[in-house]
Amino acid sequence: MNFTSNAKYEEIASLINRYHAIRQHSVNLIAELSAEDCQLQAMADVSPSKWHLAHTTWFFETFLLTQQQAQYQVFDSAFKVLFNSYYNGIGDQYSRASRGALSRPSLESVLGYRRYVDNAVLEFLNQTIHVSKEIADIIELGLNHEQQHQELMLMDIKYNFSINPLFPHYYDKNNNPVAVSQSQVSELNFVPFSQQIIDIGAADSDFSYDNERPKHQVFIQPFRFANRLIANGEYLAFMQSGGYQNPEYWLSDGWAQINKTHQTAPLYWHKINNEWFEFTLHGLQPLALAEPVTHITFYEASAYAHYCNARLPTEFEWEYAAAHTLEDQFKQSNSANSTAPVIEQLTEHCWQWTNSAYLPYPGFKPIAGVAGEYNGKFMANQMVLRGGCKFTPKNHLRLTYRNFYYPHQAWMRSGIRLAKD
Amino acid sequence: MNFTSNAKYEEIASLINRYHAIRQHSVNLIAELSAEDCQLQAMADVSPSKWHLAHTTWFFETFLLTQQQAQYQVFDSAFKVLFNSYYNGIGDQYSRASRGALSRPSLESVLGYRRYVDNAVLEFLNQTIHVSKEIADIIELGLNHEQQHQELMLMDIKYNFSINPLFPHYYDKNNNPVAVSQSQVSELNFVPFSQQIIDIGAADSDFSYDNERPKHQVFIQPFRFANRLIANGEYLAFMQSGGYQNPEYWLSDGWAQINKTHQTAPLYWHKINNEWFEFTLHGLQPLALAEPVTHITFYEASAYAHYCNARLPTEFEWEYAAAHTLEDQFKQSNSANSTAPVIEQLTEHCWQWTNSAYLPYPGFKPIAGVAGEYNGKFMANQMVLRGGCKFTPKNHLRLTYRNFYYPHQAWMRSGIRLAKD
Amino acid sequence: MNFTSNAKYEEIASLINRYHAIRQHSVNLIAELSAEDCQLQAMADVSPSKWHLAHTTWFFETFLLTQQQAQYQVFDSAFKVLFNSYYNGIGDQYSRASRGALSRPSLESVLGYRRYVDNAVLEFLNQTIHVSKEIADIIELGLNHEQQHQELMLMDIKYNFSINPLFPHYYDKNNNPVAVSQSQVSELNFVPFSQQIIDIGAADSDFSYDNERPKHQVFIQPFRFANRLIANGEYLAFMQSGGYQNPEYWLSDGWAQINKTHQTAPLYWHKINNEWFEFTLHGLQPLALAEPVTHITFYEASAYAHYCNARLPTEFEWEYAAAHTLEDQFKQSNSANSTAPVIEQLTEHCWQWTNSAYLPYPGFKPIAGVAGEYNGKFMANQMVLRGGCKFTPKNHLRLTYRNFYYPHQAWMRSGIRLAKD
């Protein structure tokens, strides 16, 4: 994003609108929640909604206002530590696992913090004749950061509600739209791709995170890519065939984990009176067999793939297959009689585990400055997921997007896409 | 408590008044707290205020209404598990360490639960012509149970607030009454008591917990009993003399604990810019040197006693010295020229660690029925504290009261009374 | 032990004989073990035989030779830390849990250390014309300490072998003397004792540990004391009646422990092809139903007592009943027609859990000097066991002996004696 003088008024106006819309959306997400709901932290990995609302605000205060506005007065000096997530360059952080143990500041006070910072940002933008690239970049980063946290808010609320025996629902319990019916599930097949040198990663022209850059060439061997995600019913068959009892399917660390936790089903599945249910944002619902299986660990995804004599795709195969599909769809729409293979469920259902570890691309450079701790320091022990999910803001999706989690985690909306050699 | 027909109307009226007053006091305790405050659980040992409000209500619903009122409809069947603390006889319990992870039922809903149960109890009592001993006993037990939880609510709020870097205050921050000024601290001396056979424990005539009964005889050797509690300033001198670095003062398990936790001061003490502060319900306050030291583990109390070439009293010595003092005070007030020794700070400041393990008295019998899990099953690994504290409801105190905690715990208001042979 | 000039030669000769005999017995205990066996440490609570052999030697080197012999040269200066168990007054200690991780010094070298120290001790005694009380006391303490470690060596070897799937045997596997046959088991009954003031503890005249002193008076209520220990067959009936599944029998901490460890039988019991076996120093043996149950935690003993509507005796009741029995036996042997009740299995089978916490007697004084850490610092969190066991050297037994372990421990030879009010 680069603002030249000609277009500057429209661009600032557009930026202001975008800022308004995205910031408002975060607040909309808690419209149906109480202050008590917004304080929940049911495990160390999740954060209270209130914390998300404050931290995303802290981001603008810390990386924009404090740095660019000499006369800016921080809302509360204690927030520097309280709402710092992991930026050692900024200073100390309040203990992550204890975020749910803070009743003060109250939700009301955090919403006041948001209004205070929003006013300051908008005042700053309104006073500005020329938005420098540096400032535009930090705002863009802040808005993308906020959208990431919007997805986290939904993931975290789901987990926080899931351990309550009352099974609270975030959306209307009686209006649970089944996205995929059994008749809509196409037969699983594998679309072939030939060996070639492909472009991977994001170009510099549009917004992307540092971990998606630079765009570079990768040599891929021939592979085949599943036309759709694995469904709940298929995963249930794996379970019923003894999948969790047979070490031959499992990575060694995965086998150790399920033996330690005694896990025998995905995170949110419950067997009640011999029927399977799944906890959802609509509360506890009968397991929808045709829907993609979600909230799966990497170990589970990998075990399922072994059970099928298949494997998970690499992130490069995923990006290439997905880009190819979109191109084909574009061509198809311009052609009367298409035979292009159809690859479905790419970004709208769930993030898809790849067999690629989360590592820097060749030539990777972290963002300059204090915000540079953003992505690079997590490049160990995690695996890449590609796609996007129901919880991701639609305009936050990119085919080059690299999501990443530890192999044992499942509270994000993760699912299974298979591949074969 | 026994209701004979003659006095029954007054007695029921009095019981209703008492019920009203005690139940109302619990709600009064949260008058200045938000719903968010009432949900805090900053460690596994403490519970949210909301949980205390619900659990004490569950007690009356479970042990009185459900058992005595055939037509009683429970408020919410899920509460049977959610608000059961530890009664295996009643059934499953929701995980203790996760009580803070419940935003539903809301505080509002819990207050509704209280009103519902209170109405049912009062209706039951109003309809009753004769309150049987069994029913009177269970109500009395429930009210004492509620008073215990009132003390727990204050202990738990203090701990929950203490880990918040904003150091919230429960009472007015600028109105922290210092109970004891330096000039009021009498010189520490030891009042002698001679060898004899004494009565220990509560008689059957008045209310007491099962663990205080039966009254029985104990042979005690001559001992001396400190005339007052140890003050913050005295404990500070122990610290400054290297008390936490010198193993000779410490029990082996205590030395292991402070080496594991790296503890070098009492739980709520903070050294800020070389000045000592103490976290209190009035927020962070300068350490009041003349006040009794509080929130002390048994290990710390024991180490301090070793440092003084003294020891902690047994619970029998404590009970005898305290009872003796009261008798003396009574006699004194009737005599012109008293020389009776003065023992101060018995029940109003803090619970006092004794060197007695929490064990059954000879002939101990648990309460009959499902409420019988009340005290007996905790008779291992804990030490007895005697006295009472600032957080204890005044009409809940008894000289025979046996409080008990694990030696490493300090979030209750515990302090140090010395004794010598 | 007090050496007056008259009797000094005989007394020194007798002390030298006693030293020889006890020190040699420790070495005899490993006669059938390999150097590899002597290095085992299968859990943190146990120590390698090699360590015991070295530590008991270190005791004489540290508390006798180094202090009393100006010209004494230590065998190896590194041993000061390596073989210090827990004496902070002496200095640092090598990590207890890592004792099994030391292959050097070798067993051979440790046996050399023993010879070196024994020579120095005997030379010292031979040169001595008058053994002062202080020196006689420290030698006596050292010999009793060594005898304690002889019992520990057998306990620890048993545990160390027990986790080896080959079930090694320390004694001849085919020569396992069953101590008690079914026909020898008398009917369980309870011998009544009346209320009185009794003497408890050891007199100053004979050797005893500091924790057994001073002798003092205790008031006891009437009680009844089981005539024998609980047998394996009786404990098995408790298990088969669902004892480990029923929380009503268990102390709260005990219930938590068996739920965490999933324990459903005593430590050394194994069910193989539907038959019960017990691991013993003779290897794996069919469970002998008539023998006393052993290797029982305090929690198990307490649960069993609840199941029987009985309780465990206090240590005062135990000492009194045992002393009484001996007196009676003495009288009986002098009377033609005795009706005195018979109490069996007091010291020869297993230590017997009491319901008394391990706490100081009134007027308790630790041993003076650096050896004074001997007993006092363990007076928290442990329970007293009385009696003695098959592993205890016979001349190490005393009716006033106070053994102590944590309630969850079972690798010592502990069993169940019941009592009733």
Add this chain to the structure above:
Amino acid sequence: MNFTSNAKYEEIASLINRYHAIRQHSVNLIAELSAEDCQLQAMADVSPSKWHLAHTTWFFETFLLTQQQAQYQVFDSAFKVLFNSYYNGIGDQYSRASRGALSRPSLESVLGYRRYVDNAVLEFLNQTIHVSKEIADIIELGLNHEQQHQELMLMDIKYNFSINPLFPHYYDKNNNPVAVSQSQVSELNFVPFSQQIIDIGAADSDFSYDNERPKHQVFIQPFRFANRLIANGEYLAFMQSGGYQNPEYWLSDGWAQINKTHQTAPLYWHKINNEWFEFTLHGLQPLALAEPVTHITFYEASAYAHYCNARLPTEFEWEYAAAHTLEDQFKQSNSANSTAPVIEQLTEHCWQWTNSAYLPYPGFKPIAGVAGEYNGKFMANQMVLRGGCKFTPKNHLRLTYRNFYYPHQAWMRSGIRLAKD
């Protein structure tokens, strides 16, 4: 390895010789160790020498003799479980962390097991006219497996000795050859390589592990590769500049680890009286500043690279640079006037952390049959190291060899090779 009939006698003879030599070398490694030394297991990651000697023997018994020799009688049926490392396909395994708790079988007995199995293998080979490819492959795998364990034996002995305060030495303490003197350390520089498509992995013709196959093409970007390893002195400078206190150098998981363990220097470094020492197989030695730094975690290697504004190479860069160097050296030796850059210390000093996660190559196929658990199931959470080390048998080295460890581990001989874009 493929045995055609023509060459079969020589080939069998050669295989027998090779079997003899490699098996004997394992036993030679413990020539200076006692049975006690061979039983040590100082942490869960390491195994006793005795266990290695037994497990490598179990490998031949299980995968060769039991499968190919109908009449073969196993040495001891209990060994099937005791010495199974991780092959779920074979059955249960004895707990890994408790290998040091087995004194039986004795070292003597394990050496007998080796002789028994070796005799059976050699008898089998001598009787064989034609060694099938399947059998040749399993023997070859067994011999490579044994060589891997020879390296592990040295790594493990080093760790086991390192925690003994006596710092035992495996080699002569007074004959510690310093491999690299300060004058021999060339200036650190970076050799450039251009972008290209390279071949990675092992061809099928020679022996390699399944994880090195198939050979495949990889596109690499231009990179620069350090001419030598990082020396102890350079790493010390990083430490002295505050490297362990500055989060900006560290991966997030690495920063968490050093804060949890309070680590401030490499595993085997000791500061004694202000001088740095390093524990080695020659005992404790003054830190040799010119020698490559070793026993470094991935987190430490990564932090050091950040500190230098460099990075770790990928495993593809490593393999390519190493292969290139060898080619150049070959050409150089045939050319009068070479200018080829020199890359040193490739395989003889230490394994070199790469920034590549341990993942399957495209088209990876595990070994067929029960031995197929060999490598694939560890392909999560670990990083690849390339090269070889002083402990690796020389004829076990290959440029395509992929070693792998968890990022926090350091007991293998790991070091730092830098790269740059």
